[in-house]
Amino acid sequence: MNFVSKLKLILVSVFIITYSQYAQTDFDAQYDFAKSLYEQEQYFDAITELKRLFFFDKSEKYIYSGNMFIGECYKQGGKFSDAIHFVTFAQINAASEKEIYDAGIEIIRLNILRRTTSQALKLIDSLESNPEFESKKSELNYWRGWAYIFSDDWENAAIEFSLIDANHELKIFSEKVDEEQYSVGFAKTISYFIPGAGQFYTGEYLSGLISLGWNVLWGYLTIEAFINDRVFDGIIIGSLLWMRFYRGNFQNAEEFALQKNLEMSNKALNYLQYQYQGLKP
Amino acid sequence: MKWILIIILIGTSCCFCQSISVDFNSPENIRKFADHLFCEKDYLRANFEYERLLGNDADDTLLFKIGLGYSFIRDYQNGNNNFSRITSSSIWYDDAKLQQLKLYFLLGDYKRAASIYEEEFEIKENKYSIESNKLNNFIYFFGNKTLPLKEEIIFPFNEDEKKVVSSFYDWKSNPPYKSSFTAGILSAVIPGAGKMYLGEWGDGITAFLVTGLFAFLAYDNFEADHDTRAWIFTGLGAFFYAGNIYGSVAAAQIFNARIEFEFNQSLNVYLSNKNYFTPEYEFCK
Numbered sequence: 001m002n003f004v005s006k007l008k009l010i011l012v013s014v015f016i017i018t019y020s021q022y023a024q025t026d027f028d029a030q031y032d033f034a035k036s037l038y039e040q041e042q043y044f045d046a047i048t049e050l051k052r053l054f055f056f057d058k059s060e061k062y063i064y065s066g067n068m069f070i071g072e073c074y075k076q077g078g079k080f081s082d083a084i085h086f087v088t089f090a091q092i093n094a095a096s097e098k099e100i101y102d103a104g105i106e107i108i109r110l111n112i113l114r115r116t117t118s119q120a121l122k123l124i125d126s127l128e129s130n131p132e133f134e135s136k137k138s139e140l141n142y143w144r145g146w147a148y149i150f151s152d153d154w155e156n157a158a159i160e161f162s163l164i165d166a167n168h169e170l171k172i173f174s175e176k177v178d179e180e181q182y183s184v185g186f187a188k189t190i191s192y193f194i195p196g197a198g199q200f201y202t203g204e205y206l207s208g209l210i211s212l213g214w215n216v217l218w219g220y221l222t223i224e225a226f227i228n229d230r231v232f233d234g235i236i237i238g239s240l241l242w243m244r245f246y247r248g249n250f251q252n253a254e255e256f257a258l259q260k261n262l263e264m265s266n267k268a269l270n271y272l273q274y275q276y277q278g279l280k281p
Numbered sequence: 282m283k284w285i286l287i288i289i290l291i292g293t294s295c296c297f298c299q300s301i302s303v304d305f306n307s308p309e310n311i312r313k314f315a316d317h318l319f320c321e322k323d324y325l326r327a328n329f330e331y332e333r334l335l336g337n338d339a340d341d342t343l344l345f346k347i348g349l350g351y352s353f354i355r356d357y358q359n360g361n362n363n364f365s366r367i368t369s370s371s372i373w374y375d376d377a378k379l380q381q382l383k384l385y386f387l388l389g390d391y392k393r394a395a396s397i398y399e400e401e402f403e404i405k406e407n408k409y410s411i412e413s414n415k416l417n418n419f420i421y422f423f424g425n426k427t428l429p430l431k432e433e434i435i436f437p438f439n440e441d442e443k444k445v446v447s448s449f450y451d452w453k454s455n456p457p458y459k460s461s462f463t464a465g466i467l468s469a470v471i472p473g474a475g476k477m478y479l480g481e482w483g484d485g486i487t488a489f490l491v492t493g494l495f496a497f498l499a500y501d502n503f504e505a506d507h508d509t510r511a512w513i514f515t516g517l518g519a520f521f522y523a524g525n526i527y528g529s530v531a532a533a534q535i536f537n538a539r540i541e542f543e544f545n546q547s548l549n550v551y552l553s554n555k556n557y558f559t560p561e562y563e564f565c566k
Contacts, residue, residue: 026302026303026305027303030305047326048326048329048330051314051318051323051326052305052314055313055314055317056303056305056310056314230505232501233498233501233502233510236494236498
């Protein structure tokens with residue numbers, strides 16, 4: 001075989017080898033296409049194209065990354081349960097410990113967003129107990145803190161963030177929110193002794209005054225009826241009117257405290273959503 | 282030379298398993314993928330894929346599957362649009378008409394459902410004439426049309442079905458409604474009696490006691506020359522008395538609405554269990 005023939009043979013072999021790689025490029029292109037749809041926020045179409053890729057790509061090359069992507073699409077659409085379904089599928093098909101961990105963290109984040117806090121905490125505990133992820137303690141504490149934030153338990157959230165760093169930004173923030181919150185028990189208890197006091201404590205002065213006024217009025221009429229030996233009147237006014245307003249007073253104080261706390265939590269979550277620069281669920 | 286051949290062999294064999302180029306958008310592959318989605322019950326995506334295949338010359342099986350897909354995701358209007366495109370020469374024509382009858386039924390458009398039945402099943406010959414007759418007879422239970430004779434209604438059903446349909450008929454022809462007028466009058470005569478008539482014994486006794494108590498307190502205070510308090514209790518008593526009458530009338534209306542809701546609910550459960558007398562299609566076997 002002379003030099004020209006050898007050269008021809010080499011060129012042909014290069015052509016055959018590169019040509020045989022084309023199919024792989026088709027699947028890569030399809031994956032990139034799905035990614036571009038995701039980037040354009042066309043989540044429904046992105047999921048369709050990823051499903052198309054799974055259907056034709058028998059090598060299952062994208063089974064992990066593709067399912068993670070589908071999970072991300074559903075997450076962006078607020079369909080957290082569907083997202084968990086696909087990320088779990090990705091985790092089952094993970095090829096390395098890193099992929100198992102990443103998918104696990106994503107499932108935890110989705111559970112936090114879905115407010116299935118106990119499930120999120122359980123999954124964090126299970127990752128923590130795995131010796132492979134010994135070095136990930138801080139990250140797991142971080143997500144545990146977020147799980148508590150989403151379940152409105154700012155005190156425990158601050159504790160978890162303090163385990164990462166005593167001056168952690170979220171620790172300071174959670175403590176601040178926790179300190180600002182009203183004590184529901186205290187609001188209720190002081191209203192037992194001084195009607196309207198719980199409303200004053202939560203800043204609802206008008207409601208507090210009205211509550212105090214009603215209780216003074218019906219209390220006065222009840223006592224007056226007893227003093228004048230109108231026992232029946234006293235019992236009726238006392239039980240039907242005074243007790244009704246007295247009970248309403250401390251129930252109202254409790255409701256105000258709960259409502260104010262919810263408003264504060266929502267404000268804090270709003271701040272975290274738009275102002276906080278770190279990782280969020 | 283030997284080395285070149287080895288390189289070619291290794292190079293091609295490594296990639297052989299992945300060497301099939303796929304045209305994702307060829308009609309054949311779109312259809313395969315759509316069928317896969319359909320069987321995965323991802324009907325909306327399946328329909329979008331099927332619709333890509335529809336040209337001017339629409340494939341009737343595709344149209345039927347699209348119609349079914351939309352009906353599964355409760356987009357009955359789009360389902361109907363697709364079923365109505367199936368022409369009388371198609372093997373799916375009878376099925377499509379039965380599905381249309383079902384979808385108009387589910388949309389609550391009983392008039393259109395009845396007209397489909399008359400035009401396609403009563404006048405013409407159709408393999409689903411019995412099923413359509415059964416479904417059509419249920420329209421009488423939902424709508425306000427005058428009920429025909431019981432024998433006519435239960436005629437197309439089998440023996441087991443006849444018992445259930447017969448009880449639906451009895452209910453519809455003689456519903457256990459309560460009169461709101463009677464409830465109001467009873468409460469005007471004896472406070473709380475209207476509520477007791479509706480079976481709300483607790484509310485009735487409470488209304489009787491509260492109104493009686495205020496009346497007594499008013500009387501007692503007038504007797505003791507405590508006019509201001511007496512008038513307060515009179516006002517409260519009158520308020521409770523009037524409220525009780527109004528409450529009894531409203532409660533009767535709520536009672537009737539609940540009865541009707543429960544009836545419609547049981548009809549829907551029964552029909553759903555019977556798949557609205559339409560066949561199950563096995564496209565995924």
